[in-house]
Amino acid sequence: MLKLNLSIIFYLLRRILLVSACMMLISCATYSQYAHSLRDGLLHGDPDTSLAIAEKKDPEHKEIISSLEKGMLRRMTDDYSGSNKIFEIAKQEIEKLYGISVTENIASLTINDTFRGYEGDRFEQLLLHAFMAMNYIQLERLDDARVEMLQANIKMMEWGDEPDEDAFLRYLEGIIYENLNEEDNALISYRKALIVYKEKGGQHYPRIPDILKKDLLRLLSVNGLNSEFDKTKKELSMVTYKPAEINNQFGELVVILNNGLAPIKSEAALPIFSTEVQQNLRIAFPVYRGVKGVLDKPVIEVAQQQFTMEKVEDIDALARYSLEQKMPGIMARATARAVVKYNTQQSQQDGSFAGLLLTVTNLATERADTRSWTTLPQEIQLQRIRLPVGEHQVEIQMKNSAGKVVDVMSESVIIKSERSSFVIKHWNAPRIGLPILQVVPQTEERK
Amino acid sequence: MTLVTSRVISLFALCISLFLLSGCGQTVTRVDANSVTDLSGNWNDTDSRLVAEEMIQDVLSRAWLTKYNRSHGRAPTVIVGTVRNLSHEHINTQTFIADMERELINSGDVEFVASATDRKEVRGEVQDQDLHASEETRKSLGQEIGADFMMQGSINSIVDAISGEQARFYQIDLTLVELGTNRKVWVGQKKIKKTVEKGGFRL
Secondary structure: OHHHHHHHHHHHHHHHHHHHHHHOOOOOOOHHHHHHHHHHHHHOOOHHHHHHHHHHOOOOOOOHHHHHHHHHHHHHOOOHHHHHHHHHHHHHHHHHOOOEEHHHHHHHHHOOHHHOOOOOOHHHHHHHHHHHHHHHHHOOOHHHHHHHHHHHHHHHHHOOOOOOOOHHHHHHHHHHHHHOOOHHHHHHHHHHHHHHHHHHEOOOEOOOOHHHHHHHHHHHHHOOOHHHHHHHHHHOOOOOOOOOOOOOOEEEEEEEEEEOOOOOEEEEEEEEEEOOOOEEEEEEEEEEOOOOOOOOEEEEEEOOEEEEOEEEEEHHHHHHHHHHHHHHHHHHHHHHHHHHHHHHHHHOOOOOHHHHHHHHHHHHHOOOOOOOOOOOOOEEEEEEEEEEOEEEEEEEEEEOOOOOEEEEEEEEEEEOOOOEEEEEEEEOOOOOOOOOOOOEOHHHHHO | OOHHHHHHHHHHHHHHHHHHHOOOOOOOOOOOOOOOOOOOOOOOHHHHHHHHHHHHHHHHOOHHHHHHHHHHOOOOEEEEEEEEEEOOOOOOHHHHHHHHHHHHHHHOOOEEOOOHHHHHHHHHHHHHHHHHOOOOOOOOOOOOOOOOEEEEEEEEEEEEEEOOEEEEEEEEEEEEEEOOOOOEEEEEEEEEEEEEEOOOEEO
């Protein structure tokens, strides 16, 4: 009985495959090939072209991945509210993908993994909230940025025991809380950020940034937790640290730089031996080829002083780590799929046209799922600078590995008393068509 | 397997394939604006309306109003200030404020003045009249009524979640502050609790 059932199922699957293959125009190009053309504009300092390419794809905003790319590119072209609009759509689509899909799983076991809904890796889902928060910050809507942080919190809560905390997200959350006069909440966020950097620093997170150490200590002292302040000072080897006196003649400049671009997956194919059918079967799976790129180093010049920036998020490392974690599942599905495809082929070995078509289809449809959010930066860098109240000219110089300045981004910023003013930038290549050193009064533009 | 069963199975497979490929159609149904529609479990129009109605009913039934009426011999003038959104959702507090304004004005127990942003526009118009309107219809500046009380508040939320399940708790706090003295004459609070369950499977 079981055998009969199985044979019917196989027969059914075969038919589904055949009919689907005939009816669908299966796109043989992988996502990574599209991503390379999408990023071409960015790498030549022309984000508008990249945005134009992205906007053409998926005009109904059904694909999460396209919405994520569009949102990031709109950000890069200074359209913060447009960016949040599309990010919000992506967020809702991700919510819809909750639960195990029956049809997608059948498709991923018979055709390929690209039929699974793309909801983004966990780190990507958290960064979506972070970038939405940055948009809100640049729109001067801090309360809304706070909402994003709370939503990310709920997401982490839902993930359960191992919540995949994101260090940068926690750090940003702390900065937002601090600017809303919620020093107690900010302290908790900084503590959580520190835990992630401490535990995973040097692996898929950067080592504890010095600025975070200072922020944590400062808030411990603000909240009057003196014994913890002393203890943490020793723990972080910051014994000489003294928090700056509270002075309403000073404010703060927060510079966030999204430097470079995240790695792109590519497809690899491998023959593996299946013990089930005693055959070598070809499977396709995604890999990150190539090593991490060397980034140009930013130097901030403001009020006749120079500051370097600290790495707070290493997205390149996060992406590689995330794929590594998912590899066993990808391989298991690929092997199961290869066996299904092999069996369907075997049962149609009668020299008929259908049999031939099936073989060709099976080969052609074995594609790796190379989807990922490719317009994310390679690294996020941050610096907080205490400055006297008033207008300041901020310059970010990008220096290549030889120490030569390749680009300068300028912005005029108004520092308010005991508040943070933000300069958030993306950098991939010098912008074309714009003379270097052009000054755009950003604060005027925002209104 | 007989030819007939094979045909049947083929057809069945074809149907499944078609089903896989077909998009779902969209249907629209009109519903009463007062009906309760809970879709995602997020803060929605029903929450906004219910909270506004209950809060305003409460504020108008308290002692401060009769006291004010007795001592001043007229209805107090109220203005709605900001309602801060401190919850985990992007709540449009404007519709909530509009709901409250409507309830307040329609009660007839209090006078009401336009909010700061609305006032700017109105003043612009009055300034414009100064130049262009005829003398008998012209309104002059400096005739505005100053509000006696301001209503302020916040929407807070606490969410507890494990995979697939959420308990959402909203707390809406409103305070009525006497302008000039900063005396709080009324504090209102409304709580809403919802549980949201997500399905473990989808098509």
